[in-house]
Amino acid sequence: MATCIALLRGVNVGKAKRIAMADLRSVIESLGHTRVRTVLNSGNVVFDASRANAGKLSQAIDAAIEKQFGFTARVSVITAQELDAIIGKNPLSRAAKEPARFLIAIAATDAAMAKAKPLAAQRWAPEALAIEGRVAYLYCANGLIESKVWKAIERATDGGATARNWATMLKLQAVADAKDE
Numbered sequence: 074m075a076t077c078i079a080l081l082r083g084v085n086v087g088k089a090k091r092i093a094m095a096d097l098r099s100v101i102e103s104l105g106h107t108r109v110r111t112v113l114n115s116g117n118v119v120f121d122a123s124r125a126n127a128g129k130l131s132q133a134i135d136a137a138i139e140k141q142f143g144f145t146a147r148v149s150v151i152t153a154q155e156l157d158a159i160i161g162k163n164p165l166s167r168a169a170k171e172p173a174r175f176l177i178a179i180a181a182t183d184a185a186m187a188k189a190k191p192l193a194a195q196r197w198a199p200e201a202l203a204i205e206g207r208v209a210y211l212y213c214a215n216g217l218i219e220s221k222v223w224k225a226i227e228r229a230t231d232g233g234a235t236a237r238n239w240a241t242m243l244k245l246q247a248v249a250d251a252k253d254e
Contacts, residue, residue: 074107075125076153076249079134080179081116081146082235090144092116100137112248113241116146119248125152131181149179149207149235153249160246164203168212172239176217178209178226185233189226197222209234 079101084090094111097118101109106120122130130150139145151159159177168175180186186207193204200222201212213220217236226234237245 074121074123076108077106077120077122077125077127077130078151078153078156078245078249079116079118079120079130080149080151080235080237081118081134081138082148082232084116084146090142090146092138092142096141097138100141101134104133104137110248112244115241117237117241117245119153119245127151128182147181147233147235149181151179153246156242156246156249159205159208160242162205163210164205165201165210165212168201168210169239171212172243174213174216175239176211176213176223176236177239177242178211178223178230178234178236180207180209180230180234182233183207185230188231189229189234192222192225192229202226211236 084092094114098109098111101118101120106122109120111118127150131148135145135148163169183206189209190204193202199214200220202222203210209226211222213223217223
């Protein structure tokens with residue numbers, strides 16, 4: 074068994090794509106996954122899967138959401154080990170001091186983030202960007218809404234990445250690492 078984290082894009086943001094977390098847990102459980110826990114109300118699910126194939130898990134979860142709720146959510150899945158590595162690698166460690174302005178964007182596939190790779194060579198001051206595989210680390214100095222670097226990532230990945238702030242990533246790590254009592 075592998076502990077995995079599913080990040081759903083655009084769920085419970087505004088009036089569209091609303092999912093009660095209990096319903097989301099039920100959908101994930103219906104796919105045969107166990108120890109399903111949701112974190113916050115924005116489409117973060119920690120669960121155990123018999124196989125940790127991120128691509129297949131992403132597709133299966135998105136298909137189940139579409140069948141149950143009538144919309145897709147562009148799901149990105151990572152393992153708890155990958156999450157630990159993402160947090161441990163953090164090339165923008167100074168940005169972690171402002172967790173609300175420091176985002177981790179994860180694409181469902183390496184190919185989606187590969188389109189954004191050239192952006193990492195550009196200067197973004199006062200913002201910052203680093204890309205490792207299918208993960209982008211973004212410091213949004215003036216917040217997400219005004220962030221030029223986030224808008225560039227959005228365009229380059231054609232909306233194929235979903236982002237969480239540093240505090241949420243740390244919460245996900247804590248839930249993924251927690252043992253049942």
